[in-house]
Amino acid sequence: MSVELTIDGATASVPEGATILDACKAAGVETPTLCFLESLTPVNACRVCVVELEGSRVLVPACARRAEPGMKIQTDSPRVRHSRKMVLEFLGSTVDLSTAPDAQRYGERYGADPSRYGEGAATVARPIKIDNALYVRDYAKCILCYKCVEACGVDAQNTFAIAVAGRGFDAHISTEYDVPLPDSACVYCGNCIGVCPTGALMFSSEHELRERGEWKEDEQTVTDTICSYCGVGCTLTLHVQENEIVKVTSPIENEVTSGHLCVKGRFGYAYVQNRPDDPVSS
Amino acid sequence: MSDLHFTSAVATPAERDAVDAALRARDGRRVGRDMLLPALHAIAGRVGWISDGAVNYAAERLGVAPAEVYGVATFYAFFSTTPRPPRVLHVCDDIACMRAGSTELHDALEATGTTVLPSPCLGLCDRAPAVLIANAGDPPFARAIAPATASLSDEPVETRTGGSPLRLLRRVGKIDPESLDEYRANDGFRALEKAREIGPERVVAEIVASNLLGRGGAAFPTGRKMEVVAKAGARPHYLVCNADESEPGTFKDRVLMERDPFAIVEAMAIAAYAIGCQRAFIYIRAEYPLAAARIANAIERASEAGLLGDLEIDVRRGAGAYICGEETALFNSIEGKRGEPRSKPPFPVQAGLFGKPTQINNVETLANIPGILLDGGEEYARIGTADSTGTRLFCLSGAVALPGLYEVPHGTTLGALIESAGGVAGSGTLRAILLGGAAGSFVTAEALTMPLTFEDARAAGATLGSGVVMLFDDATDMSAIVRRIAHFFADESCGQCVPCRVGTVRQAEALERLARAGSDRAREISLLGEIGAAMRDASICGLGQTAANAVESARTNLRLFETAGAP
Numbered sequence: 001m002s003v004e005l006t007i008d009g010a011t012a013s014v015p016e017g018a019t020i021l022d023a024c025k026a027a028g029v030e031t032p033t034l035c036f037l038e039s040l041t042p043v044n045a046c047r048v049c050v051v052e053l054e055g056s057r058v059l060v061p062a063c064a065r066r067a068e069p070g071m072k073i074q075t076d077s078p079r080v081r082h083s084r085k086m087v088l089e090f091l092g093s094t095v096d097l098s099t100a101p102d103a104q105r106y107g108e109r110y111g112a113d114p115s116r117y118g119e120g121a122a123t124v125a126r127p128i129k130i131d132n133a134l135y136v137r138d139y140a141k142c143i144l145c146y147k148c149v150e151a152c153g154v155d156a157q158n159t160f161a162i163a164v165a166g167r168g169f170d171a172h173i174s175t176e177y178d179v180p181l182p183d184s185a186c187v188y189c190g191n192c193i194g195v196c197p198t199g200a201l202m203f204s205s206e207h208e209l210r211e212r213g214e215w216k217e218d219e220q221t222v223t224d225t226i227c228s229y230c231g232v233g234c235t236l237t238l239h240v241q242e243n244e245i246v247k248v249t250s251p252i253e254n255e256v257t258s259g260h261l262c263v264k265g266r267f268g269y270a271y272v273q274n275r276p277d278d279p280v281s282s
Numbered sequence: 283m284s285d286l287h288f289t290s291a292v293a294t295p296a297e298r299d300a301v302d303a304a305l306r307a308r309d310g311r312r313v314g315r316d317m318l319l320p321a322l323h324a325i326a327g328r329v330g331w332i333s334d335g336a337v338n339y340a341a342e343r344l345g346v347a348p349a350e351v352y353g354v355a356t357f358y359a360f361f362s363t364t365p366r367p368p369r370v371l372h373v374c375d376d377i378a379c380m381r382a383g384s385t386e387l388h389d390a391l392e393a394t395g396t397t398v399l400p401s402p403c404l405g406l407c408d409r410a411p412a413v414l415i416a417n418a419g420d421p422p423f424a425r426a427i428a429p430a431t432a433s434l435s436d437e438p439v440e441t442r443t444g445g446s447p448l449r450l451l452r453r454v455g456k457i458d459p460e461s462l463d464e465y466r467a468n469d470g471f472r473a474l475e476k477a478r479e480i481g482p483e484r485v486v487a488e489i490v491a492s493n494l495l496g497r498g499g500a501a502f503p504t505g506r507k508m509e510v511v512a513k514a515g516a517r518p519h520y521l522v523c524n525a526d527e528s529e530p531g532t533f534k535d536r537v538l539m540e541r542d543p544f545a546i547v548e549a550m551a552i553a554a555y556a557i558g559c560q561r562a563f564i565y566i567r568a569e570y571p572l573a574a575a576r577i578a579n580a581i582e583r584a585s586e587a588g589l590l591g592d593l594e595i596d597v598r599r600g601a602g603a604y605i606c607g608e609e610t611a612l613f614n615s616i617e618g619k620r621g622e623p624r625s626k627p628p629f630p631v632q633a634g635l636f637g638k639p640t641q642i643n644n645v646e647t648l649a650n651i652p653g654i655l656l657d658g659g660e661e662y663a664r665i666g667t668a669d670s671t672g673t674r675l676f677c678l679s680g681a682v683a684l685p686g687l688y689e690v691p692h693g694t695t696l697g698a699l700i701e702s703a704g705g706v707a708g709s710g711t712l713r714a715i716l717l718g719g720a721a722g723s724f725v726t727a728e729a730l731t732m733p734l735t736f737e738d739a740r741a742a743g744a745t746l747g748s749g750v751v752m753l754f755d756d757a758t759d760m761s762a763i764v765r766r767i768a769h770f771f772a773d774e775s776c777g778q779c780v781p782c783r784v785g786t787v788r789q790a791e792a793l794e795r796l797a798r799a800g801s802d803r804a805r806e807i808s809l810l811g812e813i814g815a816a817m818r819d820a821s822i823c824g825l826g827q828t829a830a831n832a833v834e835s836a837r838t839n840l841r842l843f844e845t846a847g848a849p
Contacts (some may be wrong), residue, residue, distance in 0.1 A: 035392050047780050051821045058820070066627075087780045090784035091780060093788075102537055118795075144783070160286070165353045165356040166356050166357070167776060168773060168775040174353070176336045177289075184289075
């Protein structure tokens with residue numbers, strides 16, 4: 001069974017159960033998303049993907065709303081453009097988006113001007129958390145997309161080390177009583193880093209290189225391999241800069257991992273770099 | 283859930299005992315995550331705040347990760363995860379209390395050395411200013427005082443009631459609200475008896491025929507919800523009474539629950555019978571301890587007398603969160619989660635509480651049901667107008683001579699309602715009326731001829747909302763009132779979606795700038811319009827969608843921002 005609907009005047013056909021976002025893709029319409037990821041349950045919290053649905057009083061989130069037969073969708077109406085611009089301005093005036101290329105790009109597309117809320121605009125600025133050797137948490141860069149909580153919880157890892165705490169503008173990602181990660185349930189799978197859209201969660205290796213001004217993404221090579229630790233056979237993507245592994249990810253479309261790894265695959269790569277002239281191995 | 287990870291923090295014996303007692307009250311039934319708020323209430327009620335050890339213990343007992351328990355505890359204003367003394371005073375600083383001297387009261391109480399916490403509306407606007415005393419202990423003690431003075435002398439004053447014909451308020455003040463016998467001697471439980479005679483389908487048909495629309499603000503036809511839930515294939519069916527009355531200026535449901543609680547229990551029993559439900563919940567805001575006690579007593583008495591049959595009604599208490607009045611946030615709260623609204627669809631009638639078909643109604647809406655059954659739906663529909671049937675409760679407060687709760691038929695004009703409450707007080711000259719609540723809008727004397735119906739309010743670009751009619755005289759600093767409303771929404775946003783989480787803050791900031799000398803008025807007003815449009819269009823739920831209404835109406839109807847400086 002397929003569902004036929006109209007996207008910006010053109011007919012689109014998607015399988016039953018597909019979302020408006022799927023229909024937009026099928027129609028070749030690029031829709032901005034920040035809190036959406038194929039491998040996670042949609043939370044439709046960021047609202048940057050909202051579209052105009054004929055007959056609906058308010059805009060609807062493309063990422064979560066199921067496509068229904070006969071729906072008439074506008075993806076570039078003045079209302080849609082305005083809400084998307086405002087969401088991006090709200091985020092840009094609140095959060096440090098310097099390591100969030102998607103949000104920056106969307107902001108440009110919709111003409112967002114975060115500076116117009118003035119110097120006095122409240123922000124989520126706060127000190128970076130460095131409490132373990134593997135990754136850092138810079139919640140001044142957090143847009144509260146819930147992805148890390150989902151990846152830590154039922155959508156991937158079932159560890160539940162973090163949750164959303166507080167309320168309203170003060171809502172933030174936290175362990176219980178904000179205890180350091182080593183005291184929490186964290187198992188360092190790094191799946192939260194894998195899904196973070198803004199660089200708020202970052203490998204220590206990447207963070208340190210960035211701090212030194214030595215992070216050179218354009219010069220990095222990206223190589224897929226299979227993890228050698230166990231028999232599952234996860235695909236690892238090695239990000240290599242100047243012959244050193246600086247980050248390990250996994251392709252989201254990979255049917256073994258859906259982009260998720262465990263601590264060994266994600267962080268256990270130092271042995272690869274133990275060369276004969278390395279004092280550690282000699 | 284032995285694989286949960288815990289820090290080394292350990293609960294004190296008092297904290298453990300409080301949790302154990304709360305969970306023991308479940309009579310050996312399965313204890314799940316939905317007991318999280320009761321467990322956190324038990325801890326906070328015993329010791330005043332919730333420690334890391336207490337979170338670990340509650341988490342262990344309920345099989346919920348400690349990070350999630352912490353996330354829930356920090357969502358609700360009545361739970362503190364930092365030390366708080368056993369005695370605190372919640373002093374209302376919302377709009378009605380503001381004009382009744384809440385700032386001075388706050389300072390005077392603080393000077394006595396007691397911990398004072400500012401609170402949004404406590405639902406005592408008719409007797410402002412209001413204070414809620416909360417003393418932790420075994421048992422804990424909570425009592426609201428209004429009007430309150432710094433001495434906190436407790437002379438019980440009841441909310442004035444008036445209007446006619448009295449249908450919902452007819453027993454209020456006439457019977458002992460704790461006596462089942464007195465309730466039964468005044469038509470009590472006759473409607474439930476009749477319901478059982480005519481059968482569930484006829485009950486639904488009578489309610490459909492009555493054209494009863496929801497009184498919580500959304501005005502959805504009650505009978506249509508019941509038809510869908512009654513026929514839903516998925517089981518079980520739940521009934522939820524939304525008693526999280528938190529809209530600033532609203533106190534109607536409090537009066538019904540405090541002074542005619544058996545009527546609410548009877549109404550719930552009828553609705554549950556009609557939709558085939560054996561387990562119902564009534565979710566009462568934490569600010570209403572007396573209402574919760576009276577409802578609990580009524581359930582117990584009615585149940586003892588065998589009047590409820592196989593129906594179980596659980597009282598669940600909110601914990602200080604306006605957003606939990608939003609129906610899907612309320613479901614999440616009962617389920618032991620943060621009170622974040624869900625995306626609709628699916629609607630509650632399809633997948634509501636615990637994912638099951640759920641009938642959810644406001645207290646006042648349900649309170650109409652016994653009368654509908656006794657008189658018949660068609661007879662009921664003759665009251666009011668064709669599209670707005672029945673009587674309606676209005677909460678009059680502010681600059682009005684006789685503040686209180688008034689019941690009038692739909693179609694009564696706003697002016698006549700205000701006259702029945704003695705007319706404008708204060709300076710005697712009306713500046714504005716807040717109609718429908720903080721999520722409603724400001725209107726002026728021009729609206730006094732407006733008949734109070736859903737359709738007339740809609741045509742005027744207003745809403746009856748939760749029945750708020752708050753008057754302001756021409757001596758009021760309306761810009762301060764509007765700023766307070768903006769801060770209310772920023773404080774009460776759940777924080778889930780960007781338009782509301784940030785938009786409510788940006789709206790409050792723009793209003794603060796506007797109130798300062800030398801601001802670029804045209805620029806700020808245009809910015810407010812842009813912020814409001816995005817909140818209205820792109821927020822997940824009604825809170826964000828209506829958070830700009832009062833501000834917008836202050837601009838269009840009160841022409842508030844046209845001149846520099848105050849009012």
